[in-house]
Amino acid sequence: MKSRFWRRNRRNEELEDEINSHLRMAARDRLERGEALRPVEIDVRREIGNVELIKEVTRSMWGTRSLEQLSQDLRYGARMMLKRPGFTIVAVIALALGIGANSAIFSVVNSILLRPLPYSQPDRLMTLWTSLKRPGYEKISVSEPEYVDFKQRSKSFEEIASYHQRGLNLTGVDEPERLQGAEVSPNLFATLGVNPLFGRNFLSGEEQPGHGQVVILSHRLWQQRFGSDRSLVGKSITLDGKPFEVVGVMPPGFEFPTRETDIWTPFEVTSEFLSENYRGSHFQQIVGRLKEGVTLQQARAEMDAIADQMAKQSPTIYRLGYGIVISPMRDEIIGDIRPTLLVLFAAVGFVLLIACANVANLLLSRAAARQKEVSVRAALGASRVRLMRQFLTESVLLSLIGGLFGLLLAYWGVGVLMSLAPSNIPRTDEIRLDLGAVAFTIALSLATGIFFGLAPAIHVSKPDLNDALKSGVRGSSDSAGKHRFRNSLVVAEFAMTVVLLVGAGLMIKSFIKLQEVNPGFSTNNIVSLRLVLPQSRYSTFDKQTGFFKEVNAKLASLPGVQSVGEISALPLSGFTNDRSFRIEGRPEIPGQPNPDEEIRFAGPNYFATMGIPLVRGRLFTERDNADAPRVAIIDEAAKMRYWPNEEAIGKRIIYNGMQSTVNWIEIVGIVGNVKHNGPDAKEDPEIYLPYSQPLFMSSNSNVSALFIVVRTALDPSKTIPAIRSEITLLDKDQPISNIKTMRDLLDESVAQRRFSMLLLSIFAAVAVVLASVGIYGIMSYSVTQRTNEIGIRRALGASTGDVFMMIVTQGMKLSAIGVALGVVGAIGLTRLMSTLLFNVQATDPTIFILIASLLVVVALAACVLPARRAIKLDPMKALRYE
């Protein structure tokens, strides 16, 4: 192998010598004829022509093996690229943008959608849900008795595990912390197929009351709070004021059910939970592992039959029937991010196609200039296949270089994506530019090179031999077919750009609409935080309310604080709590569910602090305490649903499970609607109750945990340290969680939309740049091609204005066709992204008109420059120009 290359090198040197000696001899002969030295050199060169080309063609006569031919083609291609640095740089930039964007988005798609979940045989993992066969309850959590039924009756599953999230206060360490945790059935980790890094798994039986004081920690918590101390296993830590023995630590990257989960404890299954009273209490999440060889359909069929039995056995609870919903865990985790990612992937695909069209156009213009070279090669016996191969090698070389830069771009881009990505996108920390993405990039580069190189290669390799040989480098004018092909490339670029721009425009308009939405509360100068009082320390209702009243008084006296309020479930926080109730004077209808709405426990100053307007009646006061009659405030949505045509104030409702001493709750006020689940969610009926009035039997849950909202005169984030220290002064073991300004909360709730809007806009901007470069390139080329014609027209009396119009019209025709096609395409394609839009039709006419006119203006600008060049041509020179 090596010796062959040496031999080739020597042959190259000899060829060089041979040609040089030829040149010298030719020059000597001319000198002897008495010609001057300098013109001789020029004449000899001119007579002999392109020396490099001669060498090149001569070399091709040596006969080569394909590998050598490839390296020869590569070297030749590299030389051609270096000769035209401007062309090369433009092409490489276009390709790097196109390929890089694709690699970056592919990394994201690959990590989130394609790569298997980090559990053993994840395809067999399913989630199971209860369906109560009525609207809003078609896919809800499962109750403990239902879970037991699933486990005992089904045969399709190897294991079925349950879990639910639960926050815990970690104390007895330097700084108390509110931790995200999960209460799980002991078989959860076995079901997922993940074992603790060290220590042991939960044991069967640890769900029994009195046996469950054990805990498994996340790797993060173990590292950050316990200094990676392996001897921690077997020791005890304090959670919610109670001792728990650490039995294990999970491996890094284990995030179940959420990324923030740091603590797992066995769920203590008391006989109360197993009783039929609890059949309607749906709070468990279920994950099951299908047995080897059992299909999803088989499992569904079996669970349908089991659900029918259960419905027959408990007809009072399952009044409208019962169903079990099974869906693959992967779908649950990926959730609604899939359409967003697919739209983004389609968008970068378009960007790449536009880049390809651009480079193909560049290559075609350049190929015309190389027609002479091609003709010589063809005349000397290079076959058509050989010529195509040469050209394809060059374009693939080009695209591989573009791909290399694209990869760098993607590496950087993935980092940027990660920093921009909202935290509610699943699996984000699994995203990286891995081997799969690199392989994808290489394959994409090769395919791209062949794709955009093929058309020029085909065109170039069938030259009209005689014509090209006779004429000079320039004179051969393109055939009509070649013109048409190039024009259609520009048309396609414009069409695709329109689609991208319309997509981005729709997203931007959605986002603006979203920003304009009034969430029903004020977001300025409000900071919120959450206090969860441990049962061990605040055991009674009075102790709990007493603490919150103290906190309120302390915070309200801080400088710069205007008012302080309390609420059990803050808007945008994701916390919910719904209960069914009955309205006085309206009998229960058999077969019809009772009304069921969210309830929120609020302090007297909550509405004023949050800027929620009072519509009618009154707000809560300090006098609405445990001894006073029970009162409630509803929002306008609740009034419209339950008392649409009558006065709601003064009406009374009653909840199931209220304390016996409590009777009817009277509605005393109506407040404005609040978009609790984000600006893009609908306004649901809400019922507010004063946190200072105990209501329910089973617990004093209304005040064990509350959000505190603080309205400040100035920047609310500046008061956070003061708020923290006040609360720590009151109780040094009390953790503070969820500290955030309302503005941040609102921003987070729309972060995913902002993210996809931003990306789509970037892609659209790249597309516009590429498309305008494309039309500029073809118009400049056209002016060069038509120089002669322009000279004739001018000589025949055409004014500069006529020439200007001629060029501009030609360009505008192309872009107009492209824009028109793009509009049609966009109407078809943007429908697919309608789930990503908010308050905007996928065929929003203003967007379409705006985008179309924007592109026409861009095209006009890109045509004016070449047209100006055309009118500046000296008619006489233009005539002689060839």
Place this chain on the structure above:
Amino acid sequence: MAKREKYQNKIEILQGTLDLLILQTLQWGPQHGYGISQHIRANSGDVLSVDTGSLYPALHRLERQKWISSEWKMSENNQRVKVYQLTSTGKKQLANERSRWEQFTDAIAGILDPAKS
């Protein structure tokens, strides 16, 4: 334009005939590329000109077909030059090419001037 006019009185060598001309030239003895082109030009009364871009590819092709061989020598001007010479198979090939060429010219002549044949 002007440049091209200078060569208008010269005839470009027909494709395929260059091989014959090279082999024929080398029959008179070893010669380097430049010498071959000058010889063809001189012996055709300055009518035939060999394009350098065709000459060297042709020489290398003929060498590969083993009809000619080459070696480096010093020229009369003390220059290192690559000199080609006819091989024995090259001589046979020359004979073949010649007879084919004669057939060809006879045929053309017959068409152009039917009375003579």
